[in-house]
Amino acid sequence: MTASSSQLAIRAAGLRKSFGDKVVLDGIDLNVAAGTIFALLGPNGAGKTTTVNIVSTLIGADAGEVQVAGHDLATEPDAIRAAIGVTGQFSAVDKLLTGAENLWLMADLCHLDRREGRRRATALLERFDLTEAAARLPPTYSGGMLRRLDLAMTLIGDPRVIFLDEPTTGLDPRSRRTMWEIIRELVAGGATILLTTQYLEEADTLAGQVALLDHGRLIAQGTPEELKRLVGGGHVRLAFADAGTLEAAARALGVAARHDEALALQVPSDGSVRSLRALLDQLDHETIEVGELSVHTPDLDDVFLALTGHAKEKGTETP
Amino acid sequence: MSSLTYAVRDSATMLRRNLLHAKRYPVSTTGTLIVPILLLLAFAGLFGNALGAGLGVIANGAIDYTDYLTPAVLVIAAASGALSTALSVNLDMTAGIINRFRTMAISRAAVLTGHVLGSVLQTIIAIVGVIGVALLIGFRPDATVVEWLAAAGLLALLTLALTWPAAAAGLAAKGPEGASNIQLLAFLPILGSGVVPPESMPAGVRWFAEHQPFTPIIETLRGLLLGTPIGDNASIALAWCLGIGLVGYLWARALFRREPSSSSRQVFSALQ
Numbered sequence: 001m002t003a004s005s006s007q008l009a010i011r012a013a014g015l016r017k018s019f020g021d022k023v024v025l026d027g028i029d030l031n032v033a034a035g036t037i038f039a040l041l042g043p044n045g046a047g048k049t050t051t052v053n054i055v056s057t058l059i060g061a062d063a064g065e066v067q068v069a070g071h072d073l074a075t076e077p078d079a080i081r082a083a084i085g086v087t088g089q090f091s092a093v094d095k096l097l098t099g100a101e102n103l104w105l106m107a108d109l110c111h112l113d114r115r116e117g118r119r120r121a122t123a124l125l126e127r128f129d130l131t132e133a134a135a136r137l138p139p140t141y142s143g144g145m146l147r148r149l150d151l152a153m154t155l156i157g158d159p160r161v162i163f164l165d166e167p168t169t170g171l172d173p174r175s176r177r178t179m180w181e182i183i184r185e186l187v188a189g190g191a192t193i194l195l196t197t198q199y200l201e202e203a204d205t206l207a208g209q210v211a212l213l214d215h216g217r218l219i220a221q222g223t224p225e226e227l228k229r230l231v232g233g234g235h236v237r238l239a240f241a242d243a244g245t246l247e248a249a250a251r252a253l254g255v256a257a258r259h260d261e262a263l264a265l266q267v268p269s270d271g272s273v274r275s276l277r278a279l280l281d282q283l284d285h286e287t288i289e290v291g292e293l294s295v296h297t298p299d300l301d302d303v304f305l306a307l308t309g310h311a312k313e314k315g316t317e318t319p
Numbered sequence: 320m321s322s323l324t325y326a327v328r329d330s331a332t333m334l335r336r337n338l339l340h341a342k343r344y345p346v347s348t349t350g351t352l353i354v355p356i357l358l359l360l361a362f363a364g365l366f367g368n369a370l371g372a373g374l375g376v377i378a379n380g381a382i383d384y385t386d387y388l389t390p391a392v393l394v395i396a397a398a399s400g401a402l403s404t405a406l407s408v409n410l411d412m413t414a415g416i417i418n419r420f421r422t423m424a425i426s427r428a429a430v431l432t433g434h435v436l437g438s439v440l441q442t443i444i445a446i447v448g449v450i451g452v453a454l455l456i457g458f459r460p461d462a463t464v465v466e467w468l469a470a471a472g473l474l475a476l477l478t479l480a481l482t483w484p485a486a487a488a489g490l491a492a493k494g495p496e497g498a499s500n501i502q503l504l505a506f507l508p509i510l511g512s513g514v515v516p517p518e519s520m521p522a523g524v525r526w527f528a529e530h531q532p533f534t535p536i537i538e539t540l541r542g543l544l545l546g547t548p549i550g551d552n553a554s555i556a557l558a559w560c561l562g563i564g565l566v567g568y569l570w571a572r573a574l575f576r577r578e579p580s581s582s583s584r585q586v587f588s589a590l591q
Binding site for chain 2: 056057058078079081082084086088090091092093094095096097101105108109110111153154157
């Protein structure tokens with residue numbers, strides 16, 4: 001995707017940050033087009049949260065330039081703050097105020113007039129299914145409800161650029177799906193979202209652009225499809241009932257990689273119906289019985305492995 | 320609206336938040352109320368006769384012991400209420416919501432101003448309660464309305480002056496334990512002219528008791544409420560309050576503007 005700088009909601013160039021002698025960000029460039037979802041994908045310790053903390057004005061960078069919503073971080077941090085909303089990894093609700101009071105507090109701090117603040121709070125409670133919990137204190141909320149309240153507080157000021165730091169970490173599958181729906185609606189409404197995640201599935205389903213972050217460096221950037229193309233095609237895995245059939249199939253297909261113990265073959269394939277049909281026709285022709293067949297398209301895990309030479313240490317489990 | 324209007328509005332919002340906290344979790348207000356009342360009952364009720372009889376100034380009948388003690392207990396109430404701000408600020412800074420505030424376009428000082436004004440209001444309520452109990456057990460001030468107003472003003476100024484350094488200590492402290500230690504300073508008036516006159520103390524302690532800031536404040540309050548001589552204590556008391564308040568304010572402001580290093584350390588350790 002190409003975008004002139006005026007269409008960029010977030011632009012960062014050469015971001016560096018160290019804590020003590022530990023280098024956390026080692027020169028990061030980000031270009032996030034307005035109205036899109038951009039995912040920063042990486043394992044724990046890659047520098048995702050630090051990146052969000054810097055572009056959301058929370059901490060300073062050691063070097064680099066940042067513009068958010070057309071404002072420069074160095075000279076107009078308050079203009080950036082007025083345009084953004086941040087939902088961090090750790091709950092940022094006031095535990096001594098009810099759900100509704102938390103939203104009213106945010107409305108006041110966004111300098112909305114009282115009636116408009118109340119109206120938006122009521123609408124957000126309704127939209128995020130929190131109306132019944134509105135008069136209760138947050139410690140009585142479930143994890144998913146807390147996340148939704150947190151996000152509602154971020155949204156009450158109607159931010160144009162939204163930062164979501166691991167918005168679904170620790171949520172159950174159903175709450176995660178609800179959160180994904182909400183995120184899609186926000187972008188449909190015109191917002192720009194920068195989210196961090198350690199879940200490939202999340203980056204894959206939500207984001208138009210994904211950047212892979214590893215040890216403080218961006219190791220790849222592009223659409224999920226572009227990234228998957230980096231590791232070449234996928235493969236088809238065929239499992240057989242016995243060693244004889246395996247032997248026959250291996251001879252028939254020639255180039256396949258063999259797993260003798262699993263009685264399985266791995267055949268390169270783009271996963272298309274046409275190529276699968278050709279493969280099965282060939283096996284039929286030789287009257288070779290296939291026990292099981294599975295298609296493996298490359299996922300972002302493969303990309304990680306291919307680009308770094310190591311798998312993501314943590315968070316590789318799919319939610 | 321100008322940035323000053325926003326600063327006032329944000330501070331008012333934060334003040335409402337802190338008062339709502341106090342209403343929902345009234346431990347700090349009741350704590351501020353209970354300790355001075357216990358002191359009052361213990362010293363005036365239990366030891367009052369013995370202490371009064373043993374003290375020259377009091378034994379000659381110039382002043383009743385409950386009357387002598389009460390201004391000091393009011394100062395202790397003001398100090399302990401003000402210093403409890405350290406704990407509430409510290410707890411707030413380690414909660415996630417403070418980072419949300421920092422990424423919003425709100426007046427930087429508003430968070431602290433809300434804490435400070437909230438503490439001052441709570442402390443004033445506690446002081447009124449302590450005065451009520453003191454009147455019940457025999458405190459008989461002879462102050463005029465003007466003297467009462469001056470006494471109230473001095474107590475409010477003292478509370479405000481101590482709340483700022485307490486807020487700074489809350490920002491500086493590594494955790495709630497450290498932050499709550501500063502409350503022990505509220506008992507410093509005892510090592511002044513609070514419970515017994517400094518003349519009755521051993522030489523080293525006596526020097527400290529005569530020169531520490533609480534002594535001129537207590538003496539000024541005694542003079543206003545009971546008509547004892549004030550002398551230059553009033554100006555010394557004002558100077559101490561203004562000095563402590565100003566230094567505390569500047570310290571707190573500097574600490575709050577500092578990058579949230581502790582929270583980024585937390586985030587950093589969470590990343591490991």
